[in-house]
Amino acid sequence: MMKYINYRDEQIKQKGSPDIITIIQKQPQTIEKYLNWCRLIKILPYGGKNGNPLKQNKGIGKILSGYRDHILEGGAKDSPHFYCIAIDVFIPFWNSKKILIQNVYDYTKKAFEAGFLRVGLYPSKNMCHFDLANSEWCSKRNAFSHCWVQKKNLEYLGFQQLFLAWNFILENQNLF
Numbered sequence: 001m002m003k004y005i006n007y008r009d010e011q012i013k014q015k016g017s018p019d020i021i022t023i024i025q026k027q028p029q030t031i032e033k034y035l036n037w038c039r040l041i042k043i044l045p046y047g048g049k050n051g052n053p054l055k056q057n058k059g060i061g062k063i064l065s066g067y068r069d070h071i072l073e074g075g076a077k078d079s080p081h082f083y084c085i086a087i088d089v090f091i092p093f094w095n096s097k098k099i100l101i102q103n104v105y106d107y108t109k110k111a112f113e114a115g116f117l118r119v120g121l122y123p124s125k126n127m128c129h130f131d132l133a134n135s136e137w138c139s140k141r142n143a144f145s146h147c148w149v150q151k152k153n154l155e156y157l158g159f160q161q162l163f164l165a166w167n168f169i170l171e172n173q174n175l176f
């Protein structure tokens, strides 16, 4: 059973940006799922071949945010990042002609296969959020329980299925 602890409330200071180290110390299962995901989409995970946790792959899958001790503009007031159960990874949504890259859908689908419980899509930021917030965590906070999309104006839209979220992005590219 996973224990959910708000480390920001416990005044644990963020160590650098992204802070991956605090996640490894407090909730290593988040990083285990990330490594599963890297294997599934066949990318070299952060750590590279030699396992140095601070050396990261520069392309798809680069961790942009890990543990956070502050609220971001447009970010949740009670973010799973405070609990060390979330990471944001670089995933390019668009090609140079601003057309949606199709295989990106599969990358996000594989996050669930890897063991993550929720996926947030941030097409404007070329970024995806993966986390381990279970249904109890979500219902207590009135949060989306499966996946969501953030629009350019920072508004969030929740979806019950990932393909519906992707269809929404495909049909409303001007919003991103």
Ligand SMILES: [Zn+2]
Binding pocket: 065, 081, 086, 087, 088, 128, 129, 130
């Ligand atoms: Zn996030």
